[in-house]
Amino acid sequence: MRQVKKEQVKKVVLAYSGGLDTSVIVPWLKNNYGGCEVICFTADLGQEEELDGLEEKALKTGASKLYIRDLREEFLRDFVFPTMQAGAIYEREYLLGTSFARPLIAKHLVEVAEAEGADAVAHGCTGKGNDQVRFELTVMALNPKLKVIAPWREWDIRSRQDALAYATEFNVPVSQTEKDIYSRDRNIFHLSHEGGLLEDPWNEPEERMYQLTKRPDDAPNEPVYVELEFERGIPIRLNGEQLSAVELFIRLNKIAGEHGIGRVDIVENRLVGMKSRGVYETPAGTVLRRAHQLLESICLDKHTMHYKDFIAVKYAELVYNGMWFTRLREAMDAFVQVTQETVSGTVRLKLYKGNIVVAGRKSPHSLYREDYASFGEEDVYNQQDAQGFIQLFGLPMKVEAMIGIDGSGESRYRKPDYSKFKRD
Numbered sequence: 073m074r075q076v077k078k079e080q081v082k083k084v085v086l087a088y089s090g091g092l093d094t095s096v097i098v099p100w101l102k103n104n105y106g107g108c109e110v111i112c113f114t115a116d117l118g119q120e121e122e123l124d125g126l127e128e129k130a131l132k133t134g135a136s137k138l139y140i141r142d143l144r145e146e147f148l149r150d151f152v153f154p155t156m157q158a159g160a161i162y163e164r165e166y167l168l169g170t171s172f173a174r175p176l177i178a179k180h181l182v183e184v185a186e187a188e189g190a191d192a193v194a195h196g197c198t199g200k201g202n203d204q205v206r207f208e209l210t211v212m213a214l215n216p217k218l219k220v221i222a223p224w225r226e227w228d229i230r231s232r233q234d235a236l237a238y239a240t241e242f243n244v245p246v247s248q249t250e251k252d253i254y255s256r257d258r259n260i261f262h263l264s265h266e267g268g269l270l271e272d273p274w275n276e277p278e279e280r281m282y283q284l285t286k287r288p289d290d291a292p293n294e295p296v297y298v299e300l301e302f303e304r305g306i307p308i309r310l311n312g313e314q315l316s317a318v319e320l321f322i323r324l325n326k327i328a329g330e331h332g333i334g335r336v337d338i339v340e341n342r343l344v345g346m347k348s349r350g351v352y353e354t355p356a357g358t359v360l361r362r363a364h365q366l367l368e369s370i371c372l373d374k375h376t377m378h379y380k381d382f383i384a385v386k387y388a389e390l391v392y393n394g395m396w397f398t399r400l401r402e403a404m405d406a407f408v409q410v411t412q413e414t415v416s417g418t419v420r421l422k423l424y425k426g427n428i429v430v431a432g433r434k435s436p437h438s439l440y441r442e443d444y445a446s447f448g449e450e451d452v453y454n455q456q457d458a459q460g461f462i463q464l465f466g467l468p469m470k471v472e473a474m475i476g477i478d479g480s481g482e483s484r485y486r487k488p489d490y491s492k493f494k495r496d
Contacts, residue, residue, distance in 0.1 A: 088112035093196035118260025160388035169262030175396035178210035206394030213397035288332035288426030295424035305412030328355035
């Protein structure tokens with residue numbers, strides 16, 4: 073491959089996953105940036121076996137050292153749960169599993185770079201995707217003095233096949249082959265799949281691609297019930313047992329995945345303007361989202377809930393676009409946290425062959441009162457009051473209709489065809 077000498081850089085900290093792209097980036101940085109020292113950083117967000125042998129692999133590719141930080145608890149506490157509390161979902165279905173992981177990784181990437189006295193950071197995001205924006209906006213917000221190197225925007229590798237060839241040339245150990253060419257991102261919240269057969273939206277995903285969820289048809293023939301207890305919008309107990317955030321997700325991922333919960337196949341609008349197709353597996357996250365919604369339905373008043381749904385779209389857009397470290401997101405979080413003050417209680421769900429069925433919900437702060445809602449109760453709600461309410465609520469429509477009738481004999485929405493009426 074053509075080598076192009078870049079400006080002098082002494083030390084670079086690379087966001088390292090051990091996958092194909094970041095594996096070839098290590099020797100590429102050394103070959104193109106004056107033999108700079110490359111330090112790798114990996115965030116443990118729940119990739120599990122993907123972390124096995126990572127240090128040995130990084131050193132073999134030419135890195136001087138590898139940092140691995142267990143960020144699972146911070147990820148769930150500071151990124152996943154606030155987003156879930158906000159009800160943020162991008163384009164109706166995407167639960168943002170990759171989106172809110174990137175600012176956390178970039179945050180620690182900056183911290184490692186500062187501790188190591190590095191003058192640059194690097195990432196393996198392509199020039200077509202969203203992740204480049206998420207990483208670099210975070211670096212800009214936290215330490216704009218660090219140079220950001222994005223090899224995919226500089227080198228002449230144009231495909232994963234090219235990257236495999238480069239890996240072969242420089243003896244870089246990689247697990248991807250020509251036959252297994254999916255691009256995946258895994259953390260404790262979800263697993264995403266892109267590329268390969270998925271590049272054609274007409275192709276149905278092949279079953280062997282899925283790793284966290286069973287095919288719904290193959291899920292158990294008997295449903296399983298789960299109870300989730302929330303405190304101020306945060307899940308704290310699963311089936312009556314108080315658990316850490318990490319343990320709760322581990323257990324619920326297994327239960328929900330076994331019953332085929334959490335598969336989503338979407339074509340989304342990337343920030344950079346093009347559409348892309350992705351398949352996501354989010355078992356525990358899907359269950360928790362539904363449970364949280366159900367609890368809010370009895371704990372939030374009408375106006376708060378409706379306004380919260382309105383800002384949820386903007387919140388999702390900010391997260392998707394990599395704008396986590398912004399005042400607007402912080403301000404929206406402040407509103408969301410107020411709404412969650414009464415969102416405590418328990419939700420019971422039935423999981424069956426890919427479906428989540430509501431089985432019950434209760435809360436000490438519930439605004440639903442059967443005695444208030446009863447048609448026979450007059451102490452709280454007098455049905456005779458409805459007449460005046462309807463007159464006032466419909467007054468604008470009434471006035472518009474009266475003006476139309478006085479002027480033309482017809483209201484805007486009613487223009488009778490008198491030819492249909494026959495005289496005797």
